[in-house]
Amino acid sequence: MRVYRELSDTWTDTQPDKIEDHHTWLQTVKISIAENCEQIVSFADEYTVYTIVILWPKTEEIILFIRKFLDKIVYELNHKPKLVVCMNEKCRSADEETALNELKMEYSSCIHVCIIDFSDLCLGIGSKLQGISNRCLKYELPRMPIDILPGFITEKDAMWLKEDLEVLYLQNPNKVTDADHDFLETEIINFIKGGRFPWSAWYEIGDSGVDIRRDSLKDAIQKIDQLMSQSRCSTITILNAPGSGGSTLAQRILWEYHQKIPCVQVRRGTLLKSKDLSRKIEFIHERTHLTTLILIDDEDDAKVKQFC
Incomplete structure (x- = not known):
């Protein structure tokens, strides 16, 4: 798993079933992760408590990558975030159960775990976004009464x-x-x-x-x-x-x-x-x-x- 460019480019696997060491990965992308975390924090940290949604992976090794990113963003935040862990199915191994319990212990009352089919989750998000898309009004500011000035901001x-x-x-x-x-x-x-x-x-x-x-x-x-x-x-x-x-x-x-x-x-x-x-x-x-x-x-x- 690699993120050698910007974090927004996601990752590309070198081989279908090969996942590189998470320590090596972090050394490669830590600057990009830091920049993205700082942007997220500066955007609304003073105005709201973040809710972080985690889609629990099928592959146990991926959990280590998620924890690295989660630890970094929580370190940057001024307030402890809320966590929502969405699982497609129950834990399938003792290691996976241990990783989930560690999150529960660390975030205690700030974490909610739900088992939901990811297809249903995506449909629900799409339905919610469709409702929000109709909420936007006009971005209008006071302005001089000059005809050439645009009436609204896009x-x-x-x-x-x-x-x-x-x-x-x-x-x-x-x-x-x-x-x-x-x-x-x-x-x-x-x-x-x-x-x-x-x-x-x-x-x-x-x-x-x-x-x-x-x-x-x-x-x-x-x-x-x-x-x-x-x-x-x-x-x-x-x-x-x-x-x-x-x-x-x-x-x-x-x-x-x-x-x-x-x-x-x-x-x-x-x-x-x-x-x-x-x-x-x-x-x-x-x-x-x-x-x-x-x-x-x-x-x-x-x-x-x-x-x-």
Whole structure:
């Protein structure tokens, strides 16, 4: 089993029944694995707890490869993920049973094992995706009333922006389902306990008053309005003690502006890793001809100054 190019190229077996040593494999592909794991983590680690689905292989040796990749991505994550292990049939050997029990012991309450025919699993995934494909609405941003400007951002460009930015569109880019309402209730409970809302929740609760409006909100908005009228590029820093709600205040400021000008939050770690961040900000300006309000949270001051 080899992955000598990019991880996305999957593997090619040298011979039908020959699987190379997993240690040798790891030495060959570890750089590519590290890059892919870092991209996965930077994409949404601050906004959600990942659920990792493992399709249990028929060949026992493949389990070692899965564990190597799993250990790497769990090492990179800030929160312990949930595991769903899908098995086509029950374990057929003592070694296979041991490998599964090791996963159960390590992840305890975070793991769920189900026995399901893989054909039924694929049909179920296809049915779910077919329902999701009809949920997408328009990716629309505030823009200058100029005829030559496109009215909407294409889905392809929206996905490109999403790699590094949380973009606040005029409308929720996805329809809300019953499952989403359950998700919102969970997020509200987490917020009351000291968490923060993901941007996907703001479209439903942004005007509900769940977060308490502070006097500093009005002052910050006045300051931002003043800076935008005086300079093409300005920086305003919100100083706050840890746990005092500074991130929520910053989110509220962005939400107050998102109907007037393009508003985005830079994903954590993007300033150091992304090569396209500046181009994406330029892209938004080209599509709107308006000032873009950018939120950078939990980043080193030196990186922020270098970017600005």
